[in-house]
Amino acid sequence: MQRITILGATGSIGASTLDVLARHPEQYQVYALSAHTRVEELAAACRSCRPARAVVGSADAAARLAALIADLPTSVEYGEQALCDIASSADTDTVMAAIVGAAGLAPTLAAARAGKKILLANKEALVMSGQLFMDAVREHNATLLPIDSEHNAIFQSLPAAFGRVPAAAGVAKILLTASGGPFLNRAVETLGDVTPDEACKHPNWVMGRKISVDSATMMNKGLEVIEAHWLFGAPADQIEVVIHPQSVIHSMVSYVDGSVLAQLGNPDMRTPIAHALAYPDRIASGVAQLDLTQMAALQFFPPDFTRFPCLALAFDALRAGGTAPALLNAANEVAVDAFLERRIGFRDIDRVIRHALDAVEHGPAPSIEAVLAQDARAREAAAHAVASLH
Numbered sequence: 067m068q069r070i071t072i073l074g075a076t077g078s079i080g081a082s083t084l085d086v087l088a089r090h091p092e093q094y095q096v097y098a099l100s101a102h103t104r105v106e107e108l109a110a111a112c113r114s115c116r117p118a119r120a121v122v123g124s125a126d127a128a129a130r131l132a133a134l135i136a137d138l139p140t141s142v143e144y145g146e147q148a149l150c151d152i153a154s155s156a157d158t159d160t161v162m163a164a165i166v167g168a169a170g171l172a173p174t175l176a177a178a179r180a181g182k183k184i185l186l187a188n189k190e191a192l193v194m195s196g197q198l199f200m201d202a203v204r205e206h207n208a209t210l211l212p213i214d215s216e217h218n219a220i221f222q223s224l225p226a227a228f229g230r231v232p233a234a235a236g237v238a239k240i241l242l243t244a245s246g247g248p249f250l251n252r253a254v255e256t257l258g259d260v261t262p263d264e265a266c267k268h269p270n271w272v273m274g275r276k277i278s279v280d281s282a283t284m285m286n287k288g289l290e291v292i293e294a295h296w297l298f299g300a301p302a303d304q305i306e307v308v309i310h311p312q313s314v315i316h317s318m319v320s321y322v323d324g325s326v327l328a329q330l331g332n333p334d335m336r337t338p339i340a341h342a343l344a345y346p347d348r349i350a351s352g353v354a355q356l357d358l359t360q361m362a363a364l365q366f367f368p369p370d371f372t373r374f375p376c377l378a379l380a381f382d383a384l385r386a387g388g389t390a391p392a393l394l395n396a397a398n399e400v401a402v403d404a405f406l407e408r409r410i411g412f413r414d415i416d417r418v419i420r421h422a423l424d425a426v427e428h429g430p431a432p433s434i435e436a437v438l439a440q441d442a443r444a445r446e447a448a449a450h451a452v453a454s455l456h
């Protein structure tokens with residue numbers, strides 16, 4: 067029996083995880099669930115999985131949750147320390163890290179330091195703290211399995227004993243596929259007017275609002291380039307973004323002998339979730355088998371960096387190193403929030419990020435405290451830029 071903690075149980079990834087787990091009650095038991103504000107949804111999840119612990123974001127949310135599940139054996143807690151506790155408890159084996167944004171860093175790191183099996187959806191945590199996070203995984207013998215569909219596909223296309231040295235495994239390039247999001251073909255001059263709902267209408271995936279906007283700007287792919295760098299040890303020049311609007315090939319690895327290995331499947335996050343949960347075994351995920359004969363043509367082309375300036379900013383941040391990716395991530399979170407709240411336009415997102423990157427000088431990232439200090443500075447600079455645009 068594998069005991070699981072789900073950080074971010076009420077989100078899109080959290081819901082898909084609960085769906086896969088419910089198909090295999092004899093193999094998995096939910097130890098703890100977390101949510102930030104969606105107390106009713108968390109109560110419903112507690113009712114079906116009966117976890118030992120549930121964590122929410124505030125005392126008020128905890129009181130509401132406790133009232134809703136007073137008849138259950140679940141203990142209710144709140145706050146960041148409680149998140150770290152359920153991620154590192156001796157009573158859990160596996161942690162699904164599915165909180166969105168920088169808020170997921172502390173509990174995901176706590177899971178790494180406790181040597182857990184981590185199913186990583188929360189790419190922002192890795193982008194912010196890359197080296198420190200990977201060091202913690204190694205030092206504490208944690209297992210890190212990628213949930214992001216592209217990274218899960220790359221992981222599946224690499225040799226089993228891959229040691230994060232691409233050259234040693236004969237890897238020439240990592241080919242990171244990207245759908246291009248909802249605005250791939252929209253006239254560039256109309257992008258300034260798009261609404262949050264239009265930006266969140268992804269052609270192939272149903273996801274949380276922050277990652278949906280990131281997909282529309284292609285910052286999501288930029289964060290994934292940085293994520294791939296840390297997960298697979300590949301330098302920026304060895305990671306190539308390929309636009310593939312159908313999202314059937316989830317990414318590829320190109321080898322020095324000319325072979326290209328890919329992972330394909332219907333676009334449904336339950337596949338990478340089931341893969342990582344059962345790894346190295348396989349379990350059913352509820353996803354329909356891919357029928358290639360029903361597939362329209364699969365297309366591939368290079369990204370347009372002028373249409374998607376956020377992708378270029380992310381490559382620059384990866385090459386700059388140190389705290390540059392953390393600054394990029396923090397500024398992006400502020401800009402996306404402001405866009406979702408209609409305080410800035412879509413085309414202002416990259417402007418705000420660029421402003422923050424110009425205003426705050428990046429430096430080395432010797433500790434999490436240093437990263438968080440830079441994160442705070444970038445948020446301040448980005449908020450300033452938002453206010454000046456507003």
Ligand code: NAD
Binds near residue numbers: 077104123165
């Ligand atoms: P979502 O917005 O649907 O859910 C986010 C979850 O995080 C919710 O459970 C929410 O309660 C929790 N949360 C939000 N703010 C919090 C805070 N301040 N403190 C604690 N918890 C908080 O997001 P999602 O689409 O499920 O994405 C989750 C993560 O997975 C993101 O990092 C995203 O980039 C990544 N991811 C998602 C998908 C997808 O298909 N949805 C694919 C790949 C990667």
Ligand code: MG
Binds near residue numbers: 214216
């Ligand atoms: Mg992805």
